[in-house]
Amino acid sequence: MQTTGSIRNKVVSSDLQAERNNCNFDQLELTHLLWGGQKEYQRVRGIIADVERYEVLKGSEKWYDMSREEQHENALLRLRTMYDKYFDKYFKEYKPSMTSWWSVGFQGLMPFMVTFSMFYSAVKGLGSDEQGDKWLPLIRTMKMTGCYAQTELGHGSFVQGLETTATFDKEKQEFIINSPTITSFKFWPGDMAIYSDHAIVFAKLIIDGKARGVHGFMVPTRDRQTWAPLPGIEVGEIGPKFGFNSKDNGYLALRQVRIPKGNMLSRLVEVDENGKMHVKGDPRALYGIMLETRVWICRFASQQLSQGLTIAARYAVVRRQFSTLDASKEERKLLEYQTHMFKFGPLLAYIMVMNITSKYLIQEYETLEEELMQKKFDRLDIMHHLSAGYKAAFSKIAYEGIDTCRQACGGVGFSAHSGLPSLQADYAPNTTYEGDNTVMFQQAAKLLLKTYKQSLKGEKAQGYLAYLNDVDGLLKLKGQIITVEQALDLDKLDKALAVRSAYKYKRTMALLKEIESKSENERVHSLAAVDIVGMAHSHILYVAYQIFCANISQLGSIKCPNLRGHLQDLGRLYALSELKNDSASLYEAGYFESTSGTAIQNAQKHLLSKLRPYMIPLIEAWNFPDHLLPSAIGNSYGDIYETQLEWARNSKLNKNPMPKGFKEYMLPILTAKL
Numbered sequence: 018m019q020t021t022g023s024i025r026n027k028v029v030s031s032d033l034q035a036e037r038n039n040c041n042f043d044q045l046e047l048t049h050l051l052w053g054g055q056k057e058y059q060r061v062r063g064i065i066a067d068v069e070r071y072e073v074l075k076g077s078e079k080w081y082d083m084s085r086e087e088q089h090e091n092a093l094l095r096l097r098t099m100y101d102k103y104f105d106k107y108f109k110e111y112k113p114s115m116t117s118w119w120s121v122g123f124q125g126l127m128p129f130m131v132t133f134s135m136f137y138s139a140v141k142g143l144g145s146d147e148q149g150d151k152w153l154p155l156i157r158t159m160k161m162t163g164c165y166a167q168t169e170l171g172h173g174s175f176v177q178g179l180e181t182t183a184t185f186d187k188e189k190q191e192f193i194i195n196s197p198t199i200t201s202f203k204f205w206p207g208d209m210a211i212y213s214d215h216a217i218v219f220a221k222l223i224i225d226g227k228a229r230g231v232h233g234f235m236v237p238t239r240d241r242q243t244w245a246p247l248p249g250i251e252v253g254e255i256g257p258k259f260g261f262n263s264k265d266n267g268y269l270a271l272r273q274v275r276i277p278k279g280n281m282l283s284r285l286v287e288v289d290e291n292g293k294m295h296v297k298g299d300p301r302a303l304y305g306i307m308l309e310t311r312v313w314i315c316r317f318a319s320q321q322l323s324q325g326l327t328i329a330a331r332y333a334v335v336r337r338q339f340s341t342l343d344a345s346k347e348e349r350k351l352l353e354y355q356t357h358m359f360k361f362g363p364l365l366a367y368i369m370v371m372n373i374t375s376k377y378l379i380q381e382y383e384t385l386e387e388e389l390m391q392k393k394f395d396r397l398d399i400m401h402h403l404s405a406g407y408k409a410a411f412s413k414i415a416y417e418g419i420d421t422c423r424q425a426c427g428g429v430g431f432s433a434h435s436g437l438p439s440l441q442a443d444y445a446p447n448t449t450y451e452g453d454n455t456v457m458f459q460q461a462a463k464l465l466l467k468t469y470k471q472s473l474k475g476e477k478a479q480g481y482l483a484y485l486n487d488v489d490g491l492l493k494l495k496g497q498i499i500t501v502e503q504a505l506d507l508d509k510l511d512k513a514l515a516v517r518s519a520y521k522y523k524r525t526m527a528l529l530k531e532i533e534s535k536s537e538n539e540r541v542h543s544l545a546a547v548d549i550v551g552m553a554h555s556h557i558l559y560v561a562y563q564i565f566c567a568n569i570s571q572l573g574s575i576k577c578p579n580l581r582g583h584l585q586d587l588g589r590l591y592a593l594s595e596l597k598n599d600s601a602s603l604y605e606a607g608y609f610e611s612t613s614g615t616a617i618q619n620a621q622k623h624l625l626s627k628l629r630p631y632m633i634p635l636i637e638a639w640n641f642p643d644h645l646l647p648s649a650i651g652n653s654y655g656d657i658y659e660t661q662l663e664w665a666r667n668s669k670l671n672k673n674p675m676p677k678g679f680k681e682y683m684l685p686i687l688t689a690k691l
């Protein structure tokens with residue numbers, strides 16, 4: 018008998034249960050894989066259990082109907098509860114537990130999140146050991162809170178264009194921090210408007226009238242007792258945004274604010290009493306430190322998209338539309354429509370590839386951190402390249418993927434109660450902050466340009482770039498994918514992605530040569546800009562495929578054979594989706610022929626019908642708790658109607674038959690005698 022899901026009565030919809038019963042693989046093994054290992058998953062479960070112990074800590078649908086002020090208040094209450102209940106666990110021993118708690122247990126944006134992440138990391142990475150000893154314990158105990166104030170009204174991506182000045186006053190041994198123009202107002206930093214009493218202000222250092230580059234300065238901004246801005250400080254909140262509304266992004270102007278000389282962050286550069294600058298460390302270390310947040314954006318992309326897909330896919334196996342099943346009056350589940358599988362299957366494939374690639378990236382970053390401490394910089398170039406490229410590629414995939422999930426739910430996807438609009442809106446700035454995506458692809462392209470120059474000198478590319486050593490060999494491969502069997506062959510798919518990238522690489526380098534008489538600016542920013550970005554994009558997505566395949570084919574890495582089979586199919590699906598999205602180069606290179614497009618599409622159809630029965634078990638392997646992202650249609654009970662109706666009934670606008678304004682403005686007209 019068909020049962021309808023009900024959270025209230027703890028009844029799982031029979032449709033959803035039937036999907037779960039299809040599981041033919043070790044789901045726990047996949048769960049561990051997705052969360053980064055068994056130990057990490059245990060930690061996540063521990064956090065979830067801590068949150069579940071107190072009702073106030075759990076996410077709630079009421080959040081969707083709150084004003085910005087109410088959301089901030091609610092977030093502060095949750096933070097305070099966490100502080101009171103779990104001080105030792107999450108606050109005393111600050112770092113990783115704090116940030117992962119936020120990612121699996123906090124609805125909306127966490128107050129002081131920037132204090133615990135970017136502010137803390139900047140002090141640790143850019144401050145001297147003495148500054149770290151002085152400030153880090155204060156930050157850990159929240160005796161000092163702060164933000165990362167780089168972006169200005171006039172400049173974001175172009176950091177060297179910042180106008181805020183830090184002028185050295187030799188006599189008083191102080192820096193004078195000043196915002197000389199409207200465009201020099203700091204604008205956007207998170208936690209700046211309300212939650213910080215300090216800011217790391219990035220400003221142009223001026224010594225004896227000479228500009229000496231952009232550096233970070235620790236500037237107190239508020240009185241700790243009254244929380245009022247200190248003299249010379251104008252600080253405020255920038256107002257409502259597309260999403261991220263529970264975060265206090267701010268603006269800040271500094272009017273001749275004096276700070277002691279010791280407040281310049283001086284791990285790498287120091288100014289002595291006489292105004293002489295001393296470069297203490299290798300400035301390359303700075304780039305390494307700045308990669309951390311970017312790497313974590315890559316890591317969270319698959320998790321965030323999976324939250325959206327969990328909601329949309331559960332809905333799609335319970336929601337039915339049209340009696341289009343042969344020999345049955347039953348309506349068809351949304352996910353039984355081929356078009357629906359074409360929306361969700363590729364997203365699942367991207368999720369797996371992004372997840373495994375970003376785990377690799379994190380491991381590489383940890384090694385890089387250790388090496389930087391030993392003043393070893395060999396890994397820096399490749400890490401800069403990969404983290405910039407993946408930040409751009411993955412945040413785009415995740416953002417657009419969440420939108421696909423939202424649209425795939427029809428009307429209810431537009432309702433805040435589905436959970437999808439807030440997920441999408443809060444995820445949106447990932448494509449912008451920590452480096453705008455276009456600028457990030459340009460950064461990623463630099464290593465390819467360098468590799469090309471080195472190849473002219475006979476130097477060989479290494480690791481995941483090694484395929485570029487044989488561009489001509491790759492481009493000799495012709496007519497390789499004509500049949501469905503060929504389109505399902507992992508090696509041919511690998512070669513297809515390699516050829517696509519190699520073709521763009523060769524064409525871009527040829528174009529740059531062709532226009533070599535033009536200035537560098539003209540070539541890179543006007544004449545070949547699209548080619549450079551397109552080349553980096555294709556290359557990065559090919560490297561992800563290489564990393565994914567290398568990881569899942571490693572002996573013993575995936576124990577359950579059925580799971581390994583599903584992951585291989587998802588790898589194929591990733592490659593096919595990529596080739597379908599952008600295949601012009603493969604036709605131009607001759608790797609594809611006129612029938613290749615049909616072979617690709619038929620191979621996708623084949624894989625999607627093969628994967629169809631396992632979609633819910635594969636997607637649900639994340640095991641997200643319902644309270645992480647409250648949804649009236651995507652909860653674990655497959656309750657898509659009862660809760661939807663209940664939350665609608667509880668909507669604030671239903672509290673009073675005549676909402677504010679109606680009586681004063683409308684009733685007199687509606688009840689007036691004609």
Ligand SMILES: Cc1cc2nc3c(=O)[nH]c(=O)nc-3n(C[C@H](O)[C@H](O)[C@H](O)COP(=O)(O)OP(=O)(O)OC[C@H]3O[C@@H](n4cnc5c(N)ncnc54)[C@H](O)[C@@H]3O)c2cc1C
Nearest residue numbers: 165166167168172173174205206207446449450451453455
């Ligand atoms: C929610 C949120 C939180 C933020 N938090 C912080 C924070 O804590 N601290 C902080 O300092 N900043 C923060 N920022 C600011 C953020 O880092 C910047 O918005 C980002 O770096 C982009 O800069 P911009 O806004 O000036 O865009 P611009 O640089 O003006 O870019 C605008 C457009 O121009 C394009 N463009 C720019 N340069 C080029 C180029 N060379 N070639 C081709 N196209 C180009 C971009 O692709 C983009 O489409 C935050 C932003 C947001 C949205």
